[in-house]
Amino acid sequence: MDIITLINTLVSGLLNAEEKFLEHLDSFTMFEETVSSLSNQLAADFIGLVLTNADQLIRDSGIRKGRYTVQRSRQRTLISIVGDITFTHTLYKDQAGKNRCLLDELIRLPDRERFTAAAEAKLLNEAEVHSYQHAAESIKTNGQTITKTTVMNKVHSIEKQIPEMEEAPKEKKACEYLYIEADEDHIHRQKDGKEQGCFIGKLVYLFEGKEEICNGRRKLVSPFYFGGLYAGSEQNAALWESVDAYIRQHYDLDVLKCVYINSDGGSWIRAAAGYVSKSRLVADRFHLMKYINRVARYTLEEEGITKGRFYKYIYKNKLLAAKKLLTRIQNHCEGSDRAVEDCRTYLVGNWEYIERAFHDKYVLGCSAEGHVSSVLSERMSSRPMGWSETGSDRMCKLRCFIRNYGREKVIDLVNYRRDRELETCVATGTDGLIDERQKKKYTAKQREAQRYAEALHGTLAGNSTVRKILAIREQIGNI
Structure with missing residues (x-):
């Protein structure tokens, strides 16, 4: 799957939802839920696609080939705030004989972690106000299980000593x-x-x-x-x-x-x-x-x-x-x-x-x-x-x-805990794995997808306008 396929799927779904809504204007709630679901699905699929492409760039890197040997590729699924994200990541063996997932290390993702940082922050924000069970139900997944014990473990994993999340002021306050x-x-x-x-x-x-x-x-x-x-x-x-x-x-x-x-x-x-x-x-x-x-x-x-x-x-x-x-x-x-x-x-x-x-x-x-x-x-x-x-x-x-x-800083608390966990691992040695030549090649593909999106926008500008007008007129006549 590529970005153009994702766009086609989204546009097709949105147009079908629009057509059904214009035929039945009293189904606005269903229309809203459908558009939201399609948008979230696109976001989840797109993030998974980008992570898979990043893994491929790492695999093709000449620097990587000199340091790490490919073992196998496998699928990994993460729970995110927009749904389940599934992507491919490759397992490597370094020169010391240790197995490493370079993509996971680059995006600062601990081994066996099931949640993105944003999803974990949402769980903590919900658990701070409501029960663990309520927090578990606040994130929608596609087949993944989130229990109240899962939420409890996330609360327990907060660092015992929390540092200040803001830089110390350059000038101290004068207060008597x-x-x-x-x-x-x-x-x-x-x-x-x-x-x-x-x-x-x-x-x-x-x-x-x-x-x-x-x-x-x-x-x-x-x-x-x-x-x-x-x-x-x-x-x-x-x-x-x-x-x-x-x-x-x-x-x-x-x-x-x-x-x-x-x-x-x-x-x-x-x-x-x-x-x-x-x-x-x-x-x-x-x-x-x-x-x-x-x-x-x-x-x-x-x-x-x-x-x-x-x-x-x-x-x-x-x-x-x-x-x-x-x-x-x-x-x-x-x-x-x-x-x-x-x-x-x-x-x-x-x-x-x-x-x-x-x-x-x-x-x-x-x-x-x-x-x-x-x-x-x-x-x-x-x-x-x-x-x-x-x-x-x-x-x-x-x-x-x-x-x-503030609640927006909880994600910093999550990242602080994850960084502390990753500190126990060996140094990644992943700096510069993706070189400029690979980045330019990948950017060219993005420009191609952008040109397609622009052409698609021009095509849709006048699409099925007559049918929409007739559907509205018919419903007005029934009032």
Whole structure:
């Protein structure tokens, strides 16, 4: 098959579809689907044809003949965003006796890979929002099988350490204050039995401030997200070191005065002070309010009065008075022991950070709960599903990646993983296999096909115009 045959097949199919549509104008949906199917089929066949021609050019190359011996040719089928692509590629043996598929190496296609990079990126984009099964059904194939396990394996194959996908800025940003908010999501563990347990998915995001977009609504300025499981002290240290490295790479430390870390006081977040330069911990008012509200419910007087006393002591920096108030509540209110002790522990352990939240004018309110809900919980824990350790970690990273760079960059993530996989192979040594003489010869064939297409366009310009007009008139007459 050549390009001219492909064009003939496409044009014939389009003209037949047009003729049927003009005879039955109420079949527009079928007409649209037919044209889309024909277009995708042409695209898949054309890509397969070009890859087959490229393989032939490599096989005919004089440079190739001096380095590699032909073993056999075989067909390979790839799943793409336009359908199945089938092409011929040749297996060679190099001077060291190793079998090589030179075409696959040149187009950076790992051995046994079933998907094009674009198709794999589409799977990941779908899996980031929907179930694995939904993602598997999002790509249409001709006989190829895509299961939810296939999608799961693609998610698991995401690199554990994802590099920045954009070049470091030549000039660092001059920003006096930066803000970090952090919280975690409890992700159900995929395990047999009732005692499933959960993973802790960590979310950290850095931003320059907040700006109002409408009345009562604000958005983060230049946010950047970090996410994953990061279990254990070593992994947690690696998380905060990556945050500090990002700050050093993008912001001028001579201008930067402070990095405020807003949190609920968890130990893994408090550890950030030892890794992030110029950082200060700040208590999250949302969690403070939760502890105070729980205690206030047990008092005999109105809740508002008790809560007002706590906030008065906080504003006046009177920790001792707050502790005495907690003791009175515990002594006079039955059943308040747990709530009082939790509140006491939180106040004593975070008093310095609570004071900073109320008295430092540069501190902003914390929205970590909402961000965890939209970035992690929406996909990871808001539905009755279980996750493996690898799957939950990679999905957290994928959702943060998309928020940092956009969905169009997922293909770069796929290519990064494939390049890392190909690095384990021997050096290709395929540079310059297709010489200029072969390229000129191939270009001449393209020009011939182009001349044919132009002639075909002239022929079709007035084709069956009378029949089309009569078909339209007949249907108008039936209205």
